[in-house]
Amino acid sequence: MSDDIAAEVSFSEIREEHLPQVLDIYNYYVLNTTVSFHTEPLTLPVMRESVLTGEPRFKSYAIELGAELQGYVGIARHKNKQAYDSSGEISVYLKPGCTGKGIGEHALQFIEKRAAELDFHVLVATVCSENERSCRLFLKNGYERSAYFKEIGTKFGRRLDIASYQKIIGRMQV
Template identity: 30%
Template sequence: MIRPVTIEDAQQLVDIYNYYVINSIVTLDLVPFSKGDFEVKIEEISTKFPFIVYEVDNEIVGYAYANTFRTKPAYKNTVELTVYIKHSQLGKQLGKKLYSELLLLLKNKNFHVVIGGLTLPNDASVKLHENFGFEKVAHFKEVGYKFEKWHDVGFWQLTF
């Protein structure tokens, strides 16, 4: 079931996210988050943008949300997307289901441009974005440093 996030989801979301902080370059965050950090994130984001979770048998297996792309007022119709799937649930098309719902919500709220920022290489995320019609519009070389290595970041854009 896909549903809106609630503050009670914070612990499950932080558990999903911190796996990637500790074990991968999918996020360039270096320090794990606390439950409180995610409670603040949920409150700040869900009041302005869609923030949804995918739940199976009362367990959250993934989440996705839109957030501010840039803070200047002229960017108000552009958002940046985020999606995370519980690492044990990868390969089950959950990201596709979450993105389908999130993009529909954003289109219905009259957002104009959606941006996905990806640490590279990340074939699964590139494929996910391109399957929804996102086009690669930027590639920044060696802008993130994690696990004793420099990483590139690419940006994909979808215009409604």
């Protein structure tokens, strides 16, 4: 991403007014790609619950360039067991047409900084293995492939693999 564009990209917590666009972005991937393993479009109430969790550490953020929403990035609970509280699962979704411009990398850097401020130790991202662009994004930014599950999902009549990438961002404080 050019320095000019990077300086113009901003992040803010997702608010109610962002939800229709966030839903459209996510449902595009549901209906047209293997980026999401949902096979049916989400509804506005389901998306609201997903990105407006009310939990102080698990939040989603709008990615904006100027006044236009480019996508969103978030930290979700990795597993619902207390021992995992220092780990977060991250996601980045960009509007179609906004990929390949460096916005995803900028979003990843933002969410890592935010996660460190919230005392996360490990970040995990799980992606469909055929989503080569996301796989490259995580590897390029210091994530290691830590798991690979073959034929774990089925979408569009095909069996799909997933890969998990992780990055240790904090020092262990027990």
